[in-house]
Amino acid sequence: MKEDQLFKSAFNHSSIGMALVSPNGKWLDVNPALGRILGYDRDELLTGDFQNITHPEDLARDLAYISECLAGKRDSYELEKRYYHKDGDIIWTLLTVSLIRENGTPSFFISQIQDITENKNNQHALIQATKLAALGEIAGTIAHEVNNPLTIISGQASLLRRDLMKRGISDQGPFNQITKINDTIKRISSIIQSMKNLSRDGSNEKTQPCRLQDIIQENMALCNQQLKNDKIEVVLDIDENIYIEARPIDIGQSLINLIVNARHAMKNESKKVLTIKAKSQNGMAKLYVTDTGHGVPENLINKIMDPFFTTKPKHEGTGMGLSITRKLLTKMNAQLKYIHSLDKTTTFCIEVPLAYNKAVKTA
Numbered sequence: 001m002k003e004d005q006l007f008k009s010a011f012n013h014s015s016i017g018m019a020l021v022s023p024n025g026k027w028l029d030v031n032p033a034l035g036r037i038l039g040y041d042r043d044e045l046l047t048g049d050f051q052n053i054t055h056p057e058d059l060a061r062d063l064a065y066i067s068e069c070l071a072g073k074r075d076s077y078e079l080e081k082r083y084y085h086k087d088g089d090i091i092w093t094l095l096t097v098s099l100i101r102e103n104g105t106p107s108f109f110i111s112q113i114q115d116i117t118e119n120k121n122n123q124h125a126l127i128q129a130t131k132l133a134a135l136g137e138i139a140g141t142i143a144h145e146v147n148n149p150l151t152i153i154s155g156q157a158s159l160l161r162r163d164l165m166k167r168g169i170s171d172q173g174p175f176n177q178i179t180k181i182n183d184t185i186k187r188i189s190s191i192i193q194s195m196k197n198l199s200r201d202g203s204n205e206k207t208q209p210c211r212l213q214d215i216i217q218e219n220m221a222l223c224n225q226q227l228k229n230d231k232i233e234v235v236l237d238i239d240e241n242i243y244i245e246a247r248p249i250d251i252g253q254s255l256i257n258l259i260v261n262a263r264h265a266m267k268n269e270s271k272k273v274l275t276i277k278a279k280s281q282n283g284m285a286k287l288y289v290t291d292t293g294h295g296v297p298e299n300l301i302n303k304i305m306d307p308f309f310t311t312k313p314k315h316e317g318t319g320m321g322l323s324i325t326r327k328l329l330t331k332m333n334a335q336l337k338y339i340h341s342l343d344k345t346t347t348f349c350i351e352v353p354l355a356y357n358k359a360v361k362t363a
Helices: 003-013 032-038 042-046 056-070 117-166 172-199 212-229 248-265 321-330 356-362
Strands: 017-021 027-030 076-084 090-102 105-115 208-211 233-238 243-246 273-281 284-291 335-339 346-353
Touching: 017 032, 027 042, 032 042, 032 090, 032 105, 056 076, 056 090, 056 105, 090 117, 117 172, 208 212, 212 233, 212 248, 212 273, 212 284, 243 248, 243 346, 248 273, 248 284, 248 321, 248 346, 321 335, 321 346
Parallel strands: 233 273
Antiparallel strands: 017 027, 017 105, 076 090, 090 105, 208 243, 273 284, 284 346, 335 346
């Protein structure tokens, strides 16, 4: 078999994407594997160039390497690069490119393209897990260092209340101050516990019946001060009798992810209202998170939950928040849905199975 036939056979049967690309970026030939990675058939790719389906943040670096190859400064290069799949998803790839010259003149590039999207997702998940583990250690240290003084303060406040009562003090002012001290102690303890719960890996835990209002209150304790600093009005409409079958840690993480997105969406808005509503319907608990931010453009609705897709400026977001949230919920038979609205508000709904059936059986 001649060398060109060997190359053609290897090209067409390779398990990774391969392409021949002209010096001006036009596809000259593509193999079936590349079509599968990008979602296009061969004819569709050959009518265009790689620039049109390259993520804009990766294009300049790719073109710079090409220019260096054409100028004789290098013969090949390798980089991690994002392409747009035909359906709009972002595909992470490892791109390896070599320039072929004929009689010293650039003829074409050979590109090898490996799909590393799953590896990227796993890498990001590992980074997040490491961050949460570090947060857990910090929270544990804080709890150890703070709980002892809090216990002393709480005990002294109780002694002070008892002493005032023995003296027959009728003025409610001192008693009100003691109540504020105790409320503050409870709030500090609640925040520390919420940090510890949030940082714990609950992926291996079984679902359990839990009250949705308790999960919301615990995780709102972590967000209230930031929302207050951002001058965001919070409206809560929670049915206190809703019990769900879920992992509380994952529901809490999902809620915080939605709140973080809402904060960012309302950053430059004059009206800032975050509404959190919970109700039960048809055997499901529905937790709605609505913000008065800039809304989601029609052309982006089908992409907002894709991994690495973000509308935030560079370095302000990874595009993994909604993707991770959906993954967390799917693992416990729950769902994350975007609720389309004609106004500028954005609403996401977490749907979780109710736990009332189990409660009836165990009663």
